[in-house]
Amino acid sequence: MTSTSDPQQTSQSTVGVVDEAVDPYPTVPKAWYNIAADLAEPIPPHLHPGTGEPVTVDDLVALFPRALAEQELATEQYIEIPEPVREVYASYRRTPFLRARRLEKALGTKSRIYLKFEGASPVGSHKPNSAIAQAYYNAAEGITKLTTETGAGQWGSSLALAGAMFNIDVEVWQVKASYESKPYRRYLMELYGGKVHSSPSELTEAGRAILAQQPETTGSLGMAVSEAVEVAMKDPQARYALGSVLNHVVLHQTVIGQEAQAQLEEAGEGAPDVVVGCAGGGSNLAGLAFPFLKDVISGQATTRVIAAEPAACPSLTQGEYRYDHGDFSGMTPLLKMYTLGKDFVPDPIHAGGLRYHGMSPALSHTVKLGYVDPVAIEQQDAFNAGILLARTEGIVPAPESTHALAAAIDRINASDEEEVVVIGVSGHGQLDLPSYSAFVGNYESPVKK
Numbered sequence: 001m002t003s004t005s006d007p008q009q010t011s012q013s014t015v016g017v018v019d020e021a022v023d024p025y026p027t028v029p030k031a032w033y034n035i036a037a038d039l040a041e042p043i044p045p046h047l048h049p050g051t052g053e054p055v056t057v058d059d060l061v062a063l064f065p066r067a068l069a070e071q072e073l074a075t076e077q078y079i080e081i082p083e084p085v086r087e088v089y090a091s092y093r094r095t096p097f098l099r100a101r102r103l104e105k106a107l108g109t110k111s112r113i114y115l116k117f118e119g120a121s122p123v124g125s126h127k128p129n130s131a132i133a134q135a136y137y138n139a140a141e142g143i144t145k146l147t148t149e150t151g152a153g154q155w156g157s158s159l160a161l162a163g164a165m166f167n168i169d170v171e172v173w174q175v176k177a178s179y180e181s182k183p184y185r186r187y188l189m190e191l192y193g194g195k196v197h198s199s200p201s202e203l204t205e206a207g208r209a210i211l212a213q214q215p216e217t218t219g220s221l222g223m224a225v226s227e228a229v230e231v232a233m234k235d236p237q238a239r240y241a242l243g244s245v246l247n248h249v250v251l252h253q254t255v256i257g258q259e260a261q262a263q264l265e266e267a268g269e270g271a272p273d274v275v276v277g278c279a280g281g282g283s284n285l286a287g288l289a290f291p292f293l294k295d296v297i298s299g300q301a302t303t304r305v306i307a308a309e310p311a312a313c314p315s316l317t318q319g320e321y322r323y324d325h326g327d328f329s330g331m332t333p334l335l336k337m338y339t340l341g342k343d344f345v346p347d348p349i350h351a352g353g354l355r356y357h358g359m360s361p362a363l364s365h366t367v368k369l370g371y372v373d374p375v376a377i378e379q380q381d382a383f384n385a386g387i388l389l390a391r392t393e394g395i396v397p398a399p400e401s402t403h404a405l406a407a408a409i410d411r412i413n414a415s416d417e418e419e420v421v422v423i424g425v426s427g428h429g430q431l432d433l434p435s436y437s438a439f440v441g442n443y444e445s446p447v448k449k
């Protein structure tokens with residue numbers, strides 16, 4: 001792992017490059033931004049589940065390749081993005097940054113709304129930003145197989161894509177309920193060369209034990225994690241990969257915010273008044289917001305960040321800020337985060353990517369420090385905002401992303417201020433149309449009467 005000095009010292013923007021002639025990917029950021037370097041109060045460390053002591057890089061290499069273990073604990077401000085990762089990023093980055101004029105008109109607002117659209121990635125969400133980096137570092141250390149769990153399939157398809165790029169076998173345990181009811185993402189995982197199992201499966205001790213007790217279970221993320229972790233632990237050539245929550249995942253997602261900053265500048269805007277995103281494990285919002293918070297921390301901007309979470313899984317607005325495990329079975333390090341408790345099972349909601357009991361420790365810390373305002377959004381209100389976006393701008397946002405849109409619209413409706421509002425649209429909803437059809441009949445326009 002190499003670190004860089006602040007690339008802004010050598011270039012106007014972090015997305016620009018010193019010499020375009022020697023950089024084949026001039027629109028792709030050169031480094032990931034690490035907020036740990038700038039926070040006056042450090043992010044609380046993860047604790048070893050056995051000893052209760054802060055985890056070390058050596059503890060983490062049992063789970064992750066060394067480069068990722070180092071990134072998890074890194075304190076450098078910028079970490080250089082390896083060239084092969086930038087090459088894959090260049091196939092879809094930078095992602096679109098759109099002024100939502102027709103949405104502004106519909107809302108009757110003087111505010112200027114910009115959408116940062118990660119739905120333009122090959123699988124339709126921000127998740128490849130970390131999957132590609134993780135596959136690269138695993139391949140570089142000789143790992144030939146990655147295992148993971150997936151709910152609706154966004155993370156599984158991102159890792160399958162990344163495995164295809166770096167010649168790594170990808171094996172995914174998909175929660176049985178989604179495996180059976182949402183086959184499209186499974187087809188996508190298989191198309192990229194991934195192997196997909198319905199979880200719980202007969203392939204693991206964990207799966208067999210669950211099936212012996214609950215033969216009719218429709219599965220859960222917690223069960224799928226146990227299966228994926230077990231397979232990775234038993235195979236020295238295999239590792240487990242996580243799609244959100246951890247510091248290194250958040251780090252990889254900061255390409256979103258760095259691009260948005262450059263794109264905002266190109267649009268002739270200064271620092272935004274508000275940055276809004278949805279928060280499940282926290283990675284897309286942190287990735288968008290942290291480069292903006294850098295300027296807030298240094299006193300150069302006053303941007304507020306809004307974290308929109310589902311009312312059915314309200315870890316930031318209702319959870320406790322304390323140490324908790326990241327998984328249901330208590331195998332992961334203890335993470336300091338806003339949590340509903342590792343045993344919390346939310347009601348099934350359509351925004352599957354937001355159904356997580358905890359929250360990124362880095363994002364939790366910025367909430368605790370007062371940089372980020374969390375809000376909880378009801379499901380119908382979220383879909384109303386998504387449908388309004390589709391009917392004004394044409395984009396069908398992912399059910400997760402509709403929470404960010406609803407929170408932004410609430411803010412705009414509540415004030416007459418002229419503000420610059422950046423909304424993170426973390427994915428598209430083209431594979432979630434059955435969810436939309438369940439809400440479109442009850443559509444109520446969020447436009448203020």
Ligand SMILES: *Cc1c(COP(=O)(O)O)cnc(C)c1O
Pocket residue numbers: 124125126127154155243244245278279280281282283284285353354398400401426427428
């Ligand atoms: C997974 C997912 C999320 C939630 O994950 P975060 O780590 O909070 O970003 C949000 N939006 C989409 C489209 C997703 O696939």
